[in-house]
Amino acid sequence: MDKERLQIENVSKSIGKSTLLYPCSLSVREGEIVALCGGNGAGKSTLINMIAGISRPTSGAILLDGLAWSSDRVAYADRVGYMPDEFQFGSALTAFETLSFYASLRRVGRERVLELLDTVGLLEVRNRKVSTFSKGMRQRLLFAQAMLAKPALLLLDEPTNGLDPYWMEAFGKLIRLAAGNGQAVVFSTHQLNIAESYADSALFMVSGHVRYSGDVKTLKEQYRGAGGLYGAFDRIVASGAPMEREGE
Numbered sequence: 001m002d003k004e005r006l007q008i009e010n011v012s013k014s015i016g017k018s019t020l021l022y023p024c025s026l027s028v029r030e031g032e033i034v035a036l037c038g039g040n041g042a043g044k045s046t047l048i049n050m051i052a053g054i055s056r057p058t059s060g061a062i063l064l065d066g067l068a069w070s071s072d073r074v075a076y077a078d079r080v081g082y083m084p085d086e087f088q089f090g091s092a093l094t095a096f097e098t099l100s101f102y103a104s105l106r107r108v109g110r111e112r113v114l115e116l117l118d119t120v121g122l123l124e125v126r127n128r129k130v131s132t133f134s135k136g137m138r139q140r141l142l143f144a145q146a147m148l149a150k151p152a153l154l155l156l157d158e159p160t161n162g163l164d165p166y167w168m169e170a171f172g173k174l175i176r177l178a179a180g181n182g183q184a185v186v187f188s189t190h191q192l193n194i195a196e197s198y199a200d201s202a203l204f205m206v207s208g209h210v211r212y213s214g215d216v217k218t219l220k221e222q223y224r225g226a227g228g229l230y231g232a233f234d235r236i237v238a239s240g241a242p243m244e245r246e247g248e
C-alpha cells in the first residue's frame, strides 16, 4: 500500500473575526494527485499557504512524512516544492540566473537547471530577462522552480493560470510523471476540467468549507450524464450537505 505523505487534521484558519477556513482534514498518499477546487475566495490559497509553512493554522495539525513545520522546519521545507499564486521575479535576472539562484538554495546543480528549463520549454530563451516573459512563460519558470529538488510534495497554487492548451497538457503529463516517481502533488484550480483530467482526488471548497473530498474517478462515474466534475460541483454545492472523504 502507498505510504501516507501528507496528513492534515482538523486544520482551520481565522484572522480576527473572519474564518478563512473551517476545520478540514485530508490525507495524501505518495504518488497521489489532489486538486483543490473552488471559486474565488473559497480558501484554496489559505490551505496551501499553511501546508507550505507560510502561515500557521489556527487549530489542527499538518504532518509531511511525519514531520511538523513547527518542530522540524528545515527537513519539512526540504520536502516541499512550492509554486505560489503570485510572484514577482527579480527583474534584472535571466531565466537561467533565476532558476540557478533557487537551485543553489536547494543544493541542486547546473545540470538539473538546464534539464528543467528544457522540460518547461525555456531552454532556448534561458538568457532572456524574465521581465520580458509572458505570463505563461513565467508560470512555467515558477513550476520548474518548484520541481527543482524532486520534492516529496509538489504544492502548486493555480499552476495552470496563463498556460496555453499545449502547456496545460504538458503540465498534466509532468505532474503525472512526478506522481509516478512517488511524489505527492497538491494543486489548486478554478478549472474543474483540469482536476477531472489529471487529479486522483478532489476537494470541493466553498467559502472556507470543504463540501466534498474524495475520488475523482468515482465522481466522474457518478456524474457522467451531468457534465462531469462541473456538474458534480454544482450538484454537491447546491445540495448543501458537506460530504466526507471516502473511508474516513
Ligand SMILES: Nc1ncnc2c1ncn2[C@@H]1O[C@H](COP(=O)(O)OP(=O)(O)OP(=O)(O)O)[C@@H](O)[C@H]1O
Binding pocket: 015, 018, 020, 038, 039, 040, 041, 042, 043, 044, 045, 046, 047, 085, 190
Ligand atoms: N490576510 C487576510 N485577512 C483577512 N481575510 C483574508 C486574508 N487573506 C485572505 N482572506 C480571505 O480569505 C478567504 C479565502 O481566501 P483565499 O485566498 O484562500 O481564496 P482562494 O480560494 O485561493 O481564492 P482565489 O481563487 O481568488 O485565489 C477570502 O474571503 C479572502 O478575502
